[in-house]
Amino acid sequence: MKKSFLITLITFCSIYSFGQSKNAITFQAEIANRNGDVIYIKDAKNKTVKEIKINDKGIFKDSFEIEKEDFYIFFDGVEYTQLFLKNGYDLKLKMDAKKFDESIVYTGKGAAENNYLAQSVIKEGQITPEKLASLNEDEFKKMTAEKQLTEEYFLNKSKLDKTFIEIQKRNIAMNIKGLQRYYTESKAVQKLNNVMAPKFNYVNHKGGTTKLEELKGKYLYIDVWATWCGPCRGEIPSLKKIEEKYHGKNIEFVSISIDVQKDFEKWKKFVSDKQLGGTQLFADNDWNSDFAKSLNITSIPRFILIDPNGKILNAGAERPSSPKLEELFDKLLNLQ
Template identity: 85%
Template sequence: MKKSFLITLITFCSIYSFGQSKNAITFQAEIANRNGDVIYIKDGKNKTIKEMKINDKGFFKDTFEVEKEDFYMFFDGTEYTRLFLKNGYDLKLKMDAKQFDESIVYTGKGATENNYLAQDIIKEGLITPEKLVALSEADFKKMIDEKKLTEETFLDKSSLDKTFIEIQKRNISTNIKGLQRYYTESKAVQKLNNAVALTFNYVNHKGGATKLEELKGKYVYIDVWATWCGPCRGEIPFLQKIEEKYHGKNIEFVSISIDVQKDFEKWKKFVSDKQLGGIQLFADKDWNSDFVKSLNITGIPRFILIDPNGKIVNADAERPSSPKLGELFDRLLN
């Protein structure tokens, strides 16, 4: 399934006054193995509406109001979970942050809706990308049709809050559309495996340009990224460790930036400042570069593994942060 936050004085004063209302939400928790000292409640726009400090025993209790009954996010500085909040609720949470999703249990007023959400997150986690892409088109359609019918039927027969049911049904539809889009795109990418990779000839940070053909005879692990991409930057430390571990082996590490042309100097400075290794290249037409389009890249970071003959081993390879990548390289390179 990690950020900095700011709360203005006006917001603080508003929340403080809400806390004195008889209609306020009371929220308390016992959290074992907590990840931090503060819990943040965030709205759908990722805005923090409440901060609650946890004491040394992992306990907090606070009161506040929300502008509307809706879904919110509970963030402990490391992990998220969804909440349904409604003024007048009296929620008690017990959990172990080391088993974050699996350990969540609510009691009190509002517990039924929030326990539903906690269990829903666990169920969603069972639909892994690997399992999804392994399905035939017929089996995939059957799965999502059954999923939608089962979830909506349960909600219709339940005694859950009416607003909760309405919002959750919208979320189910959004989730189904997301799964359909992911499945379609993943199947298209999967068909690229074993095909000869389209060449490129991109500007090299060290000067000149580099063609894919120049790297034949070695495995090529490509990172398609951009300086503005947070998840891309998050993979950099892992990529550096992988590069160091397999230095001298029959593999080249290539990073292709799809920053727009006007950010060329920004890219050059970023690569220098961060002392990025491997072969650092700048794509000619960002997202519209022929190599990028040939791989159906619609989101980054994206990693591609090409074999010594120029064929695509995996058009959507494991990320550097995945232990599976090291296991694959050990099989291929040792």
């Protein structure tokens, strides 16, 4: 996947459609609040190798064969999730695209493996940057060791497909390495607290540009994100709620997109379609923007809290979905 908190490296194989046969995979779904009219099955190089059209009721059904059972990506044009496919599977998916990962439920042959994958994403999301940063080295080692042992024990005791178990064990080991790397980065981020925030001057969705200096005088809660980032989009409902709660208070909500320049129009449309609030900005050089590099931003979403004088209070602040964030805001704004 791209640079997001969940770090998973997966080996894929190509998928080919030979039409329906006795050995074909049957894949059908009922999707509420769909994001588009087509579902894409993608390979390791992000190449679309299978397209499935969705009707106006959010329903599709298709059949195809694969060369080898393996992991794939299910992409609806906005969100994506992992799939494990094997010839002979009869998968039925029901989900709400607005809630996506949290709403995914499979039934039919192959459901056990794919429900496991869907639940794994939710569990990984519970290991937040804030939680990692709060651990000392011994606590982190204990947490990751227990995590790996628990997940491998479950797989060994399960009746899941043997190929699936083999691949997933490799993924678990790589996820642990990813967490170790992210833990090191989280500790480095902590060192940025209590220093002056780096300046920026970025394009504003409402027109013109906005500088950091123009926002001084208020607390700033900055969300660094991108339209392609699933965990970023997952925080949007919570961010909207917290913006509404503190509307008119001495705090400004600023979202900085680090989408690449070619996706500028996509960003503009996304902000408008999703009716995103606060101050919506577009960074000048995606991951290589000075603001992102100065704050050691190598994964997103990333939330930064800045005081009214421009000093960083927390370079790795709580996410909008965390109850601790409202407790902090109430304390800062004397609302307790």
